[in-house]
Amino acid sequence: MKSSHMRHRQQQFGFSLLTLMTLFTVIPIAGVVIYILILGTPAINWEFLTGFPREGMRAGGIWPAIVGTFYLTLGTSVFAVPFGIGAAIYLSEYASDNRATQLIRIAIINLAGIPSVVYGLFGLGLFVLFLNFGTSILAGSLTLSIMTLPVIISTTEEALRAVPQAFRTVSISVGATKWQTIRRIVLPQALPGILTGVILGLERAAGETAPILFTVAAFFLPRLPNSPLDATMALPYHLYVISTQVPGMPIKIQYGTALVLLVFVLSMNIIATSIRSRARARRQW
Amino acid sequence: MNKISIQNYSLQYSDGTESLRNISLEIPANQITVVFGPAGGGKSSLLRVLNRLNDLADVIHQEGNVYLDSVDILSNKLDVINLRRQVGMVFARPVVLPFSIRQNLTYGLEVAGEKDTERLNYAVENSLHKAALWEEVKDRLDDPAIALSGGQQQRLCLARVLALEPEVILLDEPTSGLDPISTGKVEASLQDLKRDYTIILVPHSVQQAARTADLAVFLLQGELVETARGEVMFTNPQDQRTEDYIQGRFG
């Protein structure tokens, strides 16, 4: 009797402890978001969102940085999405499982772990200097693409592998070719997972500072880029600049910029999450 | 007239053991040939030879000859896609594709380039009739196929094969997951179908083998032990090993 009571108490204690630990991990995240919301919201108005920076960035808006981040994300997706998905299809559907492909997989996993500043330096060396693209949206997008590729490849490969093997066998057995099987069955079934991976990869690209630091970002450039070979301002770098490099910067402009970046990235995240949960609900296997 | 002729055929997967050893077998048209025997005997492997589905497995060695209507189907010049349309396969677990009922049936034709709606519709209705499923699904052809019961799904898989108007139908333990009533329906369909098709069935029990076999083939550890007419095989087997298996003394 007594020992069962004890066990019950222990279990209660265990649950409470776990709840508490979960709370502790949520609190800082929620705290950051609320803090940025409180300090940043006062800065948000039409001029801030659509205007150009003035008075050494201490007034005016952040429009060029918003546009720059948008272009960079777009440019990254142009390079990273087709190559990433193509590589994943090759690895999951075509490559035989031998030493070479295992090596490629390990390389991809390790690429995902390289610090982003290293990608920045690599981009500077290869795209800006060697290929002579200069500090430009092109060089920045390519650098971000290389950083994003491992994420897209591994999530896409995972999504492809999650499609039951039996679908492939049945498809082949009724006379479909391998490519027809991939295009008509495997890809559509894996699409939600692929999209989620793509968006999460691009989200990371949108928020990174280090890779764009040497390859594209302009300290202060109060005009919109009009070609891929132009440099541009971008939200994460702009945030870094106004938080550390400009004396006498109003707090609310810093937090307003952080808020815009946060909304940009979080909304991508929400889109990814909702695609995933809707696909789960609809899934037929 | 024999539809399929297998001559001294051997097969080895990458694990190194010979899964089929020097098999010779004549399979007659318009009959049900039952291939039975204990687990791991090579029954599925033999079926997968006939539609070249073994191309997907890591086969390291095969030798011998296999002819379908005197066409060498092991030849690497063979049009494998075409062979798979001629030789359809129903698997043990009903695998419906993640589409509607109708799309499950038209898939094979569409990948073959058929676009004519009338012909596709005809194939849908005709194949469902043949698989004895039409009455149950005719009002919901555009519903997801996954919503069907297990037995209905398996008959849909049979219909999917029939939609391609094949000549040979391979069935690998098609009723292993079904209740007796669904099993009865599938078996009854097969009896109807053999008028038009050559049927090769791996049964899920000796009883089913005895019920359905015109010709029976006993496979034991990759070796073809005995071939006989069904009524002979299950009443008066010639080989002691066959008799032991049928009597339930092993396997």
Ligand SMILES: Nc1ncnc2c1ncn2[C@@H]1O[C@H](COP(=O)(O)OP(=O)(O)OP(=O)(O)O)[C@@H](O)[C@H]1O
């Ligand atoms: N794709 C494969 N790769 C490697 N070995 C295989 C493969 N398929 C079958 N084998 C091997 O070949 C042998 C025969 O297997 P097979 O599946 O043909 O037997 P079976 O008679 O159908 O058995 P069961 O009654 O269990 O379905 C087994 O030893 C099996 O391990």
Ligand SMILES: [Mg+2]
């Ligand atoms: Mg088998």
